[in-house]
Amino acid sequence: MKSKIKSVIVLSNVLSSIMGISSNLYYQQSKRSKFQLVVVICAAFVNLTFNYLLVPVYGIYGAAYSTVLSMVLLTIMHYQFSKQCYFIEIHWDKLICWFFLSIATVLIFQFWIEGTNYSLILKILVV
Secondary structure, three states, X not given: OHHHHHHHHHHHHHHHHHHHHHHHHHHHHHOOHHHHXXXXXXXXXXXXXXXXXXXXXXXHHHHHHHHHHHHHHHHXXXXXXXXXXXXXXXXXXXXXXXXXHHHHHHHHHHHHHOOOXXXXXXXXXXX
16 A cells, blocks of 8 residues: 555656756746746645545545646646746657656556565666
8 A cells, every 4th residue: 555655656756856847947047936936826725625625535545646636737837837937948758758767667666576585676776
C-alpha cells in the first residue's frame, strides 16, 4: 500500500519540477510574482476542493490523487499564464519523453524489482 502512495506522490513531485522549469523562472524574470500568487491560490483552492470530495471516499489515495490533479492544473495554469510574462519556448517532446521515462522507471521498480535481492544494486545503477 505504501509503495503505491509513494508512486503517486513522486508523480506529483515530477509535475512540480516541470512547473519549476516551465514557468516559475518566467514570473521571477518579469517581476510578476503577485500574478504567480493568484495562480497558486487558485490551485490551492482546487486542491482543497478535491481533498474535500475525494478523501471521504478514497481515504489516503484520495489525498494523493487530489495532489496530483491539483499539480496538473497548477502546471497547466502556470505554463499558460507564463506566456504573458517572459516566455521561452520549451521542447515539450523531449520533456514528455523524460516524464514517461521517469514514470516507467518508478513502475518497473515498484512492480518487478522491489523486494528482490538485486533491488539496491539496480537502484544505485539507475541513480
